[in-house]
Amino acid sequence: MLFVLLFGVTHAVAAPVLPQNAEREAEAQIKLDTLRAEIATLSAARAELAAQRNEGVAALREIETRVSGSARRLRELEAGIDTQNRLLAEREAERIVLQKTLGHSRETLANLLRSVYMIGRGESLKALLARDRISDSSRVLAYYRYLQRDRLNRVQALLAELSDLLAIEQVIATTKSTLAAEQQKEHVQSAQLAGDRLQRQAVLAEFDAKLKEGGTRLAALGRDEQDLLRLLEELRDIFADIPKQLDAAQPFATLKGRLRRPHAGSVRVAFGQGIATGRLSEGWLLDAEAGDEVHAVAPGRVAFADWLKGFGLLLILDHGDGYMSLYAQNESLLKDVGDWVAAGDVISTVGASGGAAQTGLYIELRYQGRPLDPKPWFAR
Incomplete structure (x- = not known):
């Protein structure tokens, strides 16, 4: 419509004009200049709106992409925390089993250590010399040696279990430390995600306002x-x-x-x-x-x-x-x-x-x- 009006006005100006129509020519020129100015203003406004809309789209894309990254990292952290929790639960179960085993064996361990100590002090020799029949000496000595080896093996097995327990407790301590660090990261990432979501809402509101202002929602x-x-x-x-x-x-x-x-x-x-x-x-x-x-x-x-x-x-x-x-x-x-x-x-x-x-x-x-x-x- 603006084009038709502008076209008509231009033809009116271009036609031969008689001197008595000079006043009408001046009025037409003023209208033409005004119309051209309005068209220029409208074009500039539309160009500015388009630029603002593009800026809004770019801002919305940037913040929503950032929200996506935050959500994905948070999901990965949560999966890592679940893994650490499972590992911790497994180690805690192993520790409980070992603690029960060692608890039942504490007295046995003490007796074994005393027996090994007594054998080391020469109990086997005393038993050998106390025998009435010297011909049994080899058999008695072999028996005490076997008894000593068995007791030593049992002591070593219990000490190995104790070492395993200490190693598991160390793993548990390390896992708890790692878990605490991961949970702190999760807290920070959750806060980052919440902040990104709020910022997205602000950008979205501004973006929608610009679209409504220009009446370009359907065209968009x-x-x-x-x-x-x-x-x-x-x-x-x-x-x-x-x-x-x-x-x-x-x-x-x-x-x-x-x-x-x-x-x-x-x-x-x-x-x-x-x-x-x-x-x-x-x-x-x-x-x-x-x-x-x-x-x-x-x-x-x-x-x-x-x-x-x-x-x-x-x-x-x-x-x-x-x-x-x-x-x-x-x-x-x-x-x-x-x-x-x-x-x-x-x-x-x-x-x-x-x-x-x-x-x-x-x-x-x-x-x-x-x-x-x-x-x-x-x-x-």
Whole structure:
């Protein structure tokens, strides 16, 4: 409309003008200059808004990627702490067994030590000389030597158990120290994650305000969809070895009606329904809590694992034959591009990245880039 007005005004100025119309010409020129100034102002404002929007997207991507890293490191720390706790429990059980064994053997140990001491002082010789029959001397001496060796062996065995106990107690002390350090790291990482999440909320609020101010939310969603379609086109059969590697598995098409769900949450928004962002859903939005595990629906290979505007932290699995599954709004991505996964493997954790107002898992199934209704694909 502005163009038509500008075109009409320009033609009016360009036409021959009679002297008596000089005043009208001046007025038209003023209007033209004003219009041009308004157009320049509007263009500058739109350019500034676009720059701000791009800055907002970059800031949102940066903070959500950082949240993903924090969540992944926290998960790794928790797994390490679980391992240390199991090790500690095993060692504590071993210590209890050894303590009971040694407790029962303390008196035996004391008696054995006294016996060995007495034999060392010549008890065997006294016993030998006290015999009435010198012909029995060899037999008696051999008996005492055997008795001495047996007692010494038993003493050494008990001392070895005591040494084992001391070694286990040292391992327990070291494990407790390591565990304390890991728990401190976990505390710091948890605080870092909480701070990152708060910062994300602030960046997200600022980002949404800029989008609403410019009235460009719907247009932005359209661009997001086009970005995804271009990405899917680029990723289609990106790994030439996928069909070969999946020969042992069933073709994805044959799994229709038998796919395992990536999360047990109920369907909040179904295929084709309107979603809060203003467009129609091309998949499912599932109810899920932040940090919940997300599972692969079928065997495949990670074709994409990164942040994408409008979808947040996105992971795409290529299942071969043109089939892909998409998992969006994640808080952290646990697999990297090129990784092979089996059905049910944990591939990410639930979040609200990409500008989502609340946590949840958004999943799509696609064939040759076209969205498929997930309902007939998943087992009931």
